[in-house]
Amino acid sequence: MKHKEVPLFRVYVWERPVRIYHWINALCILVLCVTGYLIGNPIVLQHGGNDASNHYFFGWIRFIHFATAYLFLFNFLFRIYWGFVGNRYANWKNYFPYSKKHFQNMWDVLTVDVLQIRKKDIETPGHNAVANFMYFITFLAFLFEVITGFGMYSAMSDNWFSDLFRWVIPVFGGDLILRMIHHAVMWVFVVFTIVHVYLVFYHDYVDGSGVLSSMAGGWKFVSKEKFLKKNQEKAAEGK
Amino acid sequence: MDETTSSVWEEMKNKGYSRRDFLKFCAWMGAFIGVESTGISSVVRAMETKKRPAVIWLHLQECTCCSESFIRTSHPIVADIILDNISLDYTETLQAAAGHQAEAALAKSMKDNWGEYILLVEGSVPTGEDGVYCCIGGKTAEMRLKEAAEGAKAVIAWGNCASNGCVQAANPNPTTATPIHKIINGKPLIKVPGCPPIGEVMAGVIVHIMAFGTIPQLDGQGRPLAFYSRRVHDTCYRRPNYDAGLFVEEFDDENARKGYCLYKVGCRGPVTYNACGVTKWNEGTSFPIQSGHGCIGCSEADFWDHGPFYQHLASFPGFGIETTADKIGLGLGVATGVGIAAHAVITNISKKDEINEHIETSSVPDGDREGE
CATH class of the missing domain: 1.20.5 (Single alpha-helices involved in coiled-coils or other helix-helix interfaces)
Incomplete structure (x- = not known):
């Protein structure tokens, strides 16, 4: 075997606040999905002679769900803020497919990585175009879950913050339908997580850019030649 | 129809009630509609001085369960006072007149009290096929409702039919049954949903209007906050079992015998706004959950379509019954x-x-x- 040198460039892609956001978000989604599923399908305490005054099991599950929901919301709001002040990979503009180029990139990812009917070298230090679009969809799901969730919570809380969501129940026409939709959208997160984790492994394996560890250290490895060329192009565009 | 303009107190006096009975009635009603004890005096004053309001009660596409509930309010004085003392000028079920006489009475009452009467509506309005599914006195339900609402001071939607369409509006809604808030505009509208609503709640709403001359404070969906601000779940005596995680899983299991929470067998208490847990039914005897059956959410919109009743999460639309999310x-x-x-x-x-x-x-x- 011959050793061929491939010059790689180490790029600091995910800044520390983005990484912290990611892991808080992941933890929140895990907790919210588990507690949310249990709220819909509770485990029954089955010890003989149980008396309600000795237990608060379901109350705790619900408390954890509500408390985590607050953390989830404020973490999400922080991420939106970071979309305006963070580096180019965190910028809010990435998430909206508005340019022809973005759609072209999405097509490339779909044909090369998803369907694998074409071969092309796609190198994106940040999220690729399809990933960006999917995150945009998940942000909408975040928003939807926050609105429906706090809408239901407003019926049992006098807190001024949840009172801001008093309008939600009348819009949906009742708690039952709101509950069902809120519960159903949870599965979007489950499916998203499965695909997300798989694709991280996939790209780590196929691209060799270190994406799996990038959410720990923030670094990714890209071809030096291309990265510098791209930077020059960007600089030229800027002028 | 008599022409008296007497107040409730005068009417009661004529009937031989004592002052003590009258004050008891006022205190009871005041407590019921949620005024503080210091506010009882204003109820007393209103009942002493205010002319009893004219009331027109329309029966459209419905089963009369609301009327049945209303005449069974637990306090005997309530039915007595309400039915005798507010001048109930037209109601198909209870009036003595029939045919042309009834129509004439309605027309006269509307003319005499134009802009002042309270319109109570029981039932939904079928608008399909130009409204042929419900015609009374040669007019469709929609025509009658619009005519009567024109001169009303306020409109009360009795029950889930008038408020949300209820069973007639359940999928596929063959008569295009429509709740009345989609038919009439520009009038104060109070929704008193339930299938039927609790009799005391119905009486309470009317007494509030009689006592204060205003409509009670309403929530985002137009329901009186005094009765519909809390979920059945929030006032349920089985609630501690819910918080503890003690649930009935089958109607014949040990947990059902112990009276645990009915959440897992489809109780709609957590998603239903009503006063059942507090006021209860049949002279405060019981309510569905106390009898061992979950709430079916009869005061919520579209409750028939969000089945099955014995499953907590409704079936997911488009996937056939019993397919949950x-x-x-x-x-x-x-x-x-x-x-x-x-x-x-x-x-x-x-x-x-x-x-x-x-x-x-x-x-x-x-x-x-x-x-x-």
Whole structure:
């Protein structure tokens, strides 16, 4: 075997606040999905002679769900803020497919990585175009879950913050339908997580850019030649 | 129809009630409509001085369960006072007149009290096929409702039919049954949903209007906050079992005998706004949950379509009955798992050259060893 040198460039892609956001978000989604599923399908305490005054099991599950929901919301709001002040990979503009180029990139990812009917070298230090679009969809799901969730919570809380969501129940026409939709959208997160984790492994394996560890250290490895060329192009565009 | 303009107190006096009975009635009603004890005096004053309001009660597409509930209010004075003392000028079920006489009475009452009467509506309005599904006195329900609402001071939608359409509006809604708030505009409208609503709640709403001359404070969906601000779940005596995680799983299991929470067998208490847990039914005897059956959410919109009643999460639309969001979600999860497994296999085949090239170009040259 011959050793061929491939010059790689180490790029600091995910800044520390983005990484912290990611892991808080992941933890929140895990907790919210588990507690949310249990709220819909509770485990029954089955010890003989149980008396309600000795237990608060379901109350705790619900408390954890509500408390985590607050953390989830404020973490999400922080991420939106970071979309305006963070580096180019965190910028809010990435998430909206508005340019022809973005759609072209999405097509490339779909044909090369998803369907694998074409071969092309796609190198994106940040999220690729399809990933960006999917995150945009998940942000909408975040928003939807926050609105429906706090809408239901407003019926049992006098807190001024949840009172801001008093309008939600009348819009949906009742708690039952709101509950069902809120519960159903949870599965979007489950499916998203499965695909997300798989694709991280996939790209780590196929691209060799270190994406799996990038959410720990923030670094990714890209071809030096291309990265510098791209930077020059960007600089030229800027002028 | 008599022409008296007497107040409730005068009427009661004429009937031989004592002052003490009258004050008891006022205090009871005041407590019921949620005024503070200091506010009882204003109820007393209103009942002493205010002319009893004229009331027109329309029966449209309905089953009369609201009327049945109303005449069974627990306090005997309530039915007595309400039915005798507010001048109930037109109601198909209770009036003595029939045919042309009834129509004439309605017309006269509307004319005499134009702009002042309270319109109570029981039932939904079928608008399909130009309204042929419900015609009374040669007019469709929609025509009658619009005519009567024109001169009303306020409109009360009795029951789930008038408020939300209820059973007639359940899928596929063959008569295009429509709740009245979609038919009439520009009038104060109070929704008193329930199938039927609790009699005391109905009496309470009317007494509030009699006492204060205003409509009670309403929530975002137009229901009186005094009775519909809390969920059945919030006032349920089985609530501690819910918080503890003690649930009935089958109607004949040990937990059902112990009176645990009915959440897992489909109780709609957590999603239903009503006063059942506090006021109860039949002279405060019981309510469904106390009798061992879950709430079916009869005061909520579209409760018939959100079945089955014995399943906590409603069926997911478009997938047939008993298919919950969880079953679909789990199916999607499994399909995704299979999909990514297939994708992983295909990747190793179609990207074989690429991956091998990466491995080759990154391998340590032969013969090299660490430390050499």
